[in-house]
Amino acid sequence: MDSTTATELWDRVVGSQPAPDLWLVILTAAIALGAVVPWNVWRITRNAVTIAHEGGHALVALLSGRRLDGIRLHSDTSGLTVSRGRPTGLGMILTAAAGYTAPSLLGLAGAGLLAAGHITALLWGAAVLLAAMLVMIRNAYGMLTVVLTGAAFVLVSWLAGPQVQAAFAYGVVWFLLLGGVRPPFELQRKRRRGGAADSDADQLARLTSVPAAAWLLLFHVVTLCSLAAGARWLLGV
Template sequence: MNVANLSEMWDRLTGTQADPPRWLIGATAAVALAAVLSGGVWRVVRNAVTIAHEGGHGLVALLSGRRLDGIRLHSDTSGLTVSRGKPYGLGMILTAAAGYSAPPLLGLAGAALLAAGHITALLWGATALLLVMLVMIRNAYGALTVVLTGAVFLLVSWLTKAQVQAAFAYLVVWFLLAGGARPVAELQRSRRRDRSGTSDADQLARLTRTPAALWLLFFYVIAICSLVGGGRWLLAR
């Protein structure tokens, strides 16, 4: 790859892209919301939320000084991130809190990029994050899920026209924003059926000696605030 090609790639990455039509922003929001509310579709696309959830655990574990042993993604859309370090303290609390917080916060970050016109940066950045996450995947289904997801981002960013890229980027961001609260609601329902105390909220309750319901509220607040804030940025765009 010569200098001219590298310069062109850098210009694409750092440059801004044209505003998409307003109808496209509204249409992608409607499609994302329908996917979140539809039970059948949600069971499939929830894998993307699980990737963000477990990726959040893994990233914060590394940033807080813990040793990340690996990530597993399962066909029932559940996941598991294993890290080593002190089983208490701020690092452990942040790691446990990162899972349900990650999807809506990623959506908020994506909305900020789109509001600034950086569609290409969002697509390439997401592909890079998926590539990094792939290194830490420890099961076949998880690797396949991450590879396929990354391939979609890569193909869209390289082989499609600008309007298709914009539609895909807005759809992904709307989905993360709109889908941030549903996993929390599912967690709330599952805790009523399963009293084993193994959920993120229960783990945080033990670590901080606060009620698990407080952590559920914390996750809801992050999801709702991200949706409102990110939605305003996208619609203002």
């Protein structure tokens, strides 16, 4: 790649692109909602939320000074991130709290990028994050899902036209914002039935002596507020 091509590529990534028509923004929201609400669809699309969930655990673990041992993603849409460090303290608390909030916060960050017109930057940034996550995946199913997800971002950002890129980017962000809301409600339902005794909320309760219900409330507040703020940015209202 010569310097001219590299410069053009860099300008394309960091530059801004025109916002799509409002009808396209609303259409992508409707498609994302259709990928979240029906159970038969959600049981498949939830894998993408699990990637963001476990990625949130991993990123915060590294930022808080913990040593990341690996990430596993399973076909039942569950996941596991293993890190080493102090079993208590702020770093462990932040790591445990990051999972359920990560998809929505990523969606909110993505909405901010799209509102600023950085569609290509979002696509390339997501591909880079997925590539970094792939290094820490420790099972075959996890590698397959991350590779396929990353490949979708690369192909769209490299080969698709501006309209398709915009539709894909807006669809992904809407999905993270909407999909991030559902898992805390699912966890709440499981805990009401006596399940999920080792959930993130219960681990946080043991780490902090703050009831698991309070942590679950925090998850709800973060995800719903992220959806509200992100929707306003995406719709330009």
